[in-house]
Amino acid sequence: MIKKVRRHIVQDEPLLFEISSPGKKAYQLPELDVPAVDAVEALGAANVRSEIEGFPEVSEVENIRHYTRLSTWNFAIDLGLYPLGSCTMKYNPRINELVARTEGLAWGHPYQPEELSQGAFQILATLEKYLCECTGMDAITLQPAAGAHGEMTGLLLVRKYLESLGNPRKKVLVPDSAHGTNPATAAMVGYEVVSVKSNDHGMIDLAALEAATDEDVAALMVTNPNTIGVFERDIVKAAAILHAKGAQMYMDGANMNALVGICRPGDFGIDVMHMNLHKTFSTPHGGGGPGAGPVAIKKHLEPFLPVPRLKRIGRKYSHDYDRPQSIGKVRAFYGNFGVLVRALAYILAHGGPGLRNATIDALLNAQFIRKGLEPYFDLPVTEPTMHEVVFSHDRQEAKGVKTGDMAKRLIDYGFHAYTTSFPLIVHGAMMIEPTETEPKRELELFIDAMISIAKEVDEDPQLVIKAPHLTRTPRVDETLAARRPIVRWKP
């Protein structure tokens, strides 16, 4: 009987648990040449757990093949356009990796003496300086490890600052177009969340903002450009409304890639903001490496920044822990150093004019997609598009096809799905962000794929509703998975 009829990489892959065979090992250690130590005796019974039952036992080659095969099933930015709106899935330039692998940086350790860390400190100080210049802010902490972590750090700064004035206040305002992390952060920091409605242009409604802003408001958390990819053109007026009541302007800098080199949050009234180095500054997302969510602030918030701060005396850098008003530590050591190195490499490789060009290209690419798809999909907000464009599935819904169905069909065309059902203020949102790194040819392939899907919806909606068809696994039941999650494998 012929068992193997297809290439390895198109075979289904069992779990390691399923190919486990007792006694197999992926390593070989030399014979023990010292007396064996009993772990319970040495560490105490409380610190030793019994053997993990059912742990997979496989050889090295089985282990390597398993993960290598799985890796070929992934979609990645290195394979094609990844138009996941709001996530800014831009290409990660290889120069970043080259620099991060420099021996002294890759092997540096946060516990090595400060005298031996001067180069690393200089990298951090240089990145701080450039990020302040990009944002128009006065000072920055590089420590937060992700965007939401940055949000929390930023709001803790606001809280501590307001406390120093005698009253931490009670409420944080969040537009109804906000990322879900914004209200979550405000709640975590102990504030009541008040949602502010957007107007017909998808922007903050100044009248609603004015009505909601009183002496109990600690801050407004605003994203600019907002999640519809529209610049909040009344941002200066919004800042004035907040500042008149003594409240702070927090900016979610998730969409900073639409501003770099063109305009600066510090110049339009922002007091505190985070940015995502893994978005705007091209460091890897998710599995490709940890994130980084630096928080930049205006002078009045500086005393409260997390410890340690970088201090420079003459030519020598050191860590400064003597900051009595600091909110304390938010992260081990000084943040995700390897990510920070990559971000600086990106900034230096581009230079000022290059960063500005990247921003312009990001906007141009989003415009190109908007113009290509506007005849085929509803566009509820027609304000000028910045770095991303949000269509609605309304026209296709008449045929029973929703945003999630078309996103799944897109997989069959060889692209990653766009963002579905977000932002919430657009009915059946289809949120597309190409980023600046996409060549025109790739954008045209994507537009052709979307037009083709729109035609399929007209001619054969079931084809789209049942997509994807060309993947290893057909449509999975997301609802069942969410209602009855099985989080542990059992034989």
Place this chain on the structure above:
Amino acid sequence: MYPENFRYTKEHEWVKVEGAMATIGITHHAQSELGDIVYVDLPKVGTTVEQGKTFGSVESVKAVSDIYAPVSGEVTAINEALNTTPEKLNADPHGDAWLIKIKLSNASQVDSLMSTADYQAYLGS
């Protein structure tokens, strides 16, 4: 579709008042917009809810949405069945899948809510 003895909010909750007691839920329109509901977060019995303020949330495959109290009062019962069978909210939002029952603290608040005809007109707009 929308019972005549209910009153409705712009955020798509309904309330049915019986004497000093009221039952609160989300509307058919709300469940249809949310899609398949996978989790319902409700307050504890004995807590108070305030008109216009959020008292819980509904999570669907698409998003988590706050639920706002149509009227103020003290929670006297919650629909425990939704913990294990949130899908009931898709199937019977105006009946079996009520969310909470409260003892009204200010019955006149009901007058500020939409009638069935008003709500249907609101949906149509």
